[in-house]
Amino acid sequence: MYGTNISPDVMAAEALNSKNFRARISTEFVERFSGPLAAITKEFAAKGIQPSVHMVQPPPSGFEMRLGGQALCEIVSEYRQRNGIPYPPEVAEKIQNYRTLAPCLGIPAADDPFPGEKAVQIGTRAIDRANDIQQMANDCVKKMDGSDVDNDAQRRAFGNAVRLCCLDEIKKVHYAILSRCPTARDKDGERAYNLFLQEQAPGVTPSCDVDELAKYLREIGQTMKDLRELKR
Secondary structure, X not given: OOOOOOOHHHHXXXXXXXXXXXXXXXXXXXXXXXXXXXHHHHHHHOOOOOOOOOOOOOOOOHHHHHHHHHHHXXXXXXXXXXXXXXXXXXXXXXXXXXXXXXXXXOOOOOOOOOOOOOHHHHHHHHHXXXXXXXXXXXXXXXXXXXXXXOHHHHHHHHHHHHHHHOHHHHHHHHHHHXXXXXXXXXXXXXXXXXXXXXXXXOOXXXXXXXXXXXXXXXXXXXXXXXXXXXXX
């Protein structure tokens, strides 16, 4: 709305600018997504796929263009799921990261394994277990450096020691931290964590190398210790 002190020329210029902006945004949407949202939605609706965001006209603003992009992404995702079309690995990873990037509030989930502990306590647990398995791994390597040593036996002994002291708690700490602070998740750290779990499976002779996992546990543990939790 314009006040009475705004001249007709200014109002006309503003109206023209607004019209040009809407036209540019609509053009950008069509170029980016290969068609207006209304046409795309209609095409997929015929296949029984309906997005949660509906528009009957091309998006007139930047905000509505983002909503349109969201709707289109939902359409494509549902279409891929229905037809068994997998995403490329790098895209799948980005989707997984997006889904987990909730705010880092430090609030325990309903199934948090340590519901009565604060973030700093969970962080300390992670760092302590990282130090424990790092020391065990170092001891294992030193023993294998000796002569007349059965290296596989040393590795199995290392795996047994880790399972007895730390495996269960590492799983719980990992879940507690990432449920309280999803943004602490790291691609390389998760790869190290999954490899660690695979090597700790029954019947597997593990390596005595936990450097990457220990580093990850310390990093996410420190993240929790640095976190200023919301008062509940």
